[in-house]
Amino acid sequence: MGIKVREIHVIVLIIGALAVFVSTAEGSHEFPITTDESAQINPAIYEDIVVWQDDRNGNWDIYGYNLSTQTEFQITTDPEDQESPAIYGDIVVWEDERNGNCDIYGFNLSTQEEFQITTDPHDQQFPAIYGGIVVWNYHRNIYGYNLKTRKEFQITTGPHRCRKPAISKDIVVWEDSGHDGYFIFGYNLSTHEEFKLTGTLTLFTAFSQHDPALYDNIVVWTEGFYDNIYGYNLSTSDSFAIATAHMSKCSFGAAQPAIHEDIVVWTDCRNGNPDIYGFNLLTEQEFLITTNESCQSSPAIHGDIVVWEDDRNGNYDIYGADISPPLTTTRFNSRTRIILSDSFLVLLVASAVAVPSFLIGRGAWQMKKMKETSQMLPSSDLKDFRRNLMTTHLSSVLLLSYAVFAVYAYLLEMRMLSGLIFFILPVFSVLNYFWSKRIPYLRITNDEIMIFKTMGRKPKVVRRDTIRKINIQTWPDLPYKADLLLSNNKKVEIEFSSIVEEDRKDLIQALRGVVG
Numbered sequence: 153m154g155i156k157v158r159e160i161h162v163i164v165l166i167i168g169a170l171a172v173f174v175s176t177a178e179g180s181h182e183f184p185i186t187t188d189e190s191a192q193i194n195p196a197i198y199e200d201i202v203v204w205q206d207d208r209n210g211n212w213d214i215y216g217y218n219l220s221t222q223t224e225f226q227i228t229t230d231p232e233d234q235e236s237p238a239i240y241g242d243i244v245v246w247e248d249e250r251n252g253n254c255d256i257y258g259f260n261l262s263t264q265e266e267f268q269i270t271t272d273p274h275d276q277q278f279p280a281i282y283g284g285i286v287v288w289n290y291h292r293n294i295y296g297y298n299l300k301t302r303k304e305f306q307i308t309t310g311p312h313r314c315r316k317p318a319i320s321k322d323i324v325v326w327e328d329s330g331h332d333g334y335f336i337f338g339y340n341l342s343t344h345e346e347f348k349l350t351g352t353l354t355l356f357t358a359f360s361q362h363d364p365a366l367y368d369n370i371v372v373w374t375e376g377f378y379d380n381i382y383g384y385n386l387s388t389s390d391s392f393a394i395a396t397a398h399m400s401k402c403s404f405g406a407a408q409p410a411i412h413e414d415i416v417v418w419t420d421c422r423n424g425n426p427d428i429y430g431f432n433l434l435t436e437q438e439f440l441i442t443t444n445e446s447c448q449s450s451p452a453i454h455g456d457i458v459v460w461e462d463d464r465n466g467n468y469d470i471y472g473a474d475i476s477p478p479l480t481t482t483r484f485n486s487r488t489r490i491i492l493s494d495s496f497l498v499l500l501v502a503s504a505v506a507v508p509s510f511l512i513g514r515g516a517w518q519m520k521k522m523k524e525t526s527q528m529l530p531s532s533d534l535k536d537f538r539r540n541l542m543t544t545h546l547s548s549v550l551l552l553s554y555a556v557f558a559v560y561a562y563l564l565e566m567r568m569l570s571g572l573i574f575f576i577l578p579v580f581s582v583l584n585y586f587w588s589k590r591i592p593y594l595r596i597t598n599d600e601i602m603i604f605k606t607m608g609r610k611p612k613v614v615r616r617d618t619i620r621k622i623n624i625q626t627w628p629d630l631p632y633k634a635d636l637l638l639s640n641n642k643k644v645e646i647e648f649s650s651i652v653e654e655d656r657k658d659l660i661q662a663l664r665g666v667v668g
Contacts, residue, residue: 181477182442185217185459185470186224192470195459197452198239201261202459203227204470205235205246214246214259219457219472227259228266240281243299245269247277256288256297269297270304282319285341289315294326294339307339308346318366323386325364325371336361336373338386349384349391367411370433374418379407381418383433394431395438396486398422410453415475417441417451417458422486428460430475431485438486439479442471512580515587515607522591535662536592537655539604583607593650596662601636603646614644622663631656634663 186192190208192215197203200219205212212233217224228234232250234257239245248257248268254275259266269286270276276295279288284299287307294307294317308314312330314337319325328337328348336349349371361382364373369386372394379397384390394416397407402421409418420429426449428441442448446464448471453459456476461468526534555577587607595602601619603612614636621637636644646663648656 181474181479183472183474185219185472186215187465187469189467191468193461193468194236194450195452195461195470196237196239197454197457197459198241199454201239202470202472203237203239203244204461205237214244216244216261217470228257236278238279238281240283243281243286245279245281245286247279256286258286258299270295278316280317280319282321285319287317287319287324289317289326294324296324296341308337316363318364318371320366320368323366323369325366327362327364327373334361336364336371336384338371363406363408365409365411365416367413370411372409372411372416374407374409381407381409381416383416395420395429396422398486402426404447405449408450410451412453412455415453417453419449419451419460420486428458428473429482429486430458430479436485438482439475440482441473441475441479509576511608512583514610515583515591518604518607518611519587519590522595534595534597535658537594537596537659537662538652539588539591539593540650540652541588594646594659596666601666603644605650612644614638616666619667622667624660624663631660634660 185195185202186204186206188206188208190206192204192206192208195202195204201216202219203214203216206215207213211231212235213229214227214234214237215224216227227237227244228246228248230248230250232248234249235247237244237246242261243258244261245256245258247254249255251271251273253273254277255271256269256276256279257266258269270288270290272290274291276288276290279286281287286297286299288295292311292313293309294314295304296307297304307317307324308326308328310328310330312328314326314328317324317326322341323338324341325336325338327334330337337346338349339346361373361375364371366372371384371386373382374380374397375382379399381394381397383392383394385392394409395407395418397418398421399405399407399419400421402425404419404421404426407418407420409416411417414433415430416433417428417430419426421427425445426447427443428448428451429438430441431438441451441458442460442462444462444464446462448460448462448464451458451460456474457472458475459470459472462471463469464471584607591604591607593604595604598616600616601614603614605612618639619636620639623635623637624631625633625635632648634646634648636646638644646659648659651659
């Protein structure tokens with residue numbers, strides 16, 4: 153008995169309703185925070201308060217939004233620009249240009265009082281705040297301010313460029329341009345000790361670490377040419393890979409990771425446009441937060457709420473998402489690519505060391521054996537034919553390829569690998585020169601003919617009693633090679649161009665005497 157038409161209609165309606173429900177449930181975690189037609193960028197969040205910089209008044213002001221009451225409010229009204237807000241508790245801080253340079257200002261949301269933190273006539277930028285401590289970078293150093301004691305203090309004093317500080321509890325971290333590259337450094341406000349994140353660098357790690365973010369004992373940052381995201385546990389001194397942001401796919405800035413509790417979020421271009429992705433450090437699951445085809449970037453996170461700047465409406469607005477509902481997890485974590493690429497680079501580094509080391513070892517062994525053979529045989533029993541140094545093609549190509557690879561590694565900021573190759577190249581070049589001078593291209597003894605083409609190749613040894621015939625090839629009238637025809641029907645070639653010109657006539661005579 154077939155299904156009735158009425159029953160089919162009911163089934164279709166149920167399926168349609170479920171589809172709408174699933175679609176709505178999956179997309180319901182996103183919500184707009186601002187809809188003004190001007191630009192709103194650089195959001196920050198603490199608990200239920202979101203702040204950002206907003207140009208609706210013809211200049212950048214700081215605005216805020218209460219997620220609980222769903223009310224928007226203006227924090228600054230000065231006609232000059234206020235930018236890069238940060239928030240902790242009731243305190244909002246930002247960069248302020250009202251005095252003709254960037255100063256750090258603050259605002260107490262409870263008392264509705266604005267206050268100035270820095271008064272230096274130069275620029276102070278990238279403020280961050282935790283508890284009663286505000287930090288920022290000034291000129292080349294990191295400074296701090298205690299809101300309770302109202303005292304400013306200097307954190308770094310070195311000559312390197314230090315910028316973009318982040319703070320959590322007693323730890324401040326920043327990107328530091330010292331040691332021929334950018335690295336993440338830190339400072340313990342309790343012990344007054346500066347430190348560098350250890351255990352994160354290998355021979356193939358890029359010297360380019362940027363945009364640190366910090367929560368409790370976990371530091372995250374972007375690194376390298378492809379904006380890989382790494383993390384570091386200050387308690388255990390363990391480093392770990394988090395994700396690959398694929399920023400080269402859309403040529404859009406940096407991944408700008410943020411972290412709160414066990415969740416790391418960042419901007420990701422794997423879909424051809426900037427989206428927001430997240431990673432759970434406990435479950436090691438990666439998940440997609442935004443799917444809109446426009447640009448979503450500069451994420452910030454607190455608890456289960458992620459906020460970002462979003463241009464889906466033709467201008468940048470602030471959007472948010474509740475990530476507490478189950479979100480779509482990625483099939484394969486993008487950090488797999490980091491692990492695979494790192495493994496590949498390990499093999500690459502091993503090859504970069506092993507190949508020239510093998511060639512150096514073989515060349516040294518050949519020189520030793522040749523010296524021993526020469527000492528064992530009287531000079532009348534052997535004839536050496538010197539090498540034409542201009543024809544060591546393989547060695548030249550190998551040296552050139554290694555040099556190109558070293559330059560490429562340097563451009564990708566893998567400078568330790570580049571430095572290693574540049575160290576090996578002179579050693580290989582010097583040994584190859586002495587090998588070429590001491591090892592002839594061809595040696596004929598009473599029993600065999602030995603051909604030493606390059607340092608990297610095993611010499612070809614042909615026993616004289618296996619040679620059936622020798623053909624001297626000429627073109628047009630000059631000899632250019634000799635073909636040794638063996639009793640097993642194989643052929644061995646001797647190129648005259650690989651031998652110095654003054655030895656070629658003697659070689660032809662010696663070869664004619666081999667087969668009598």
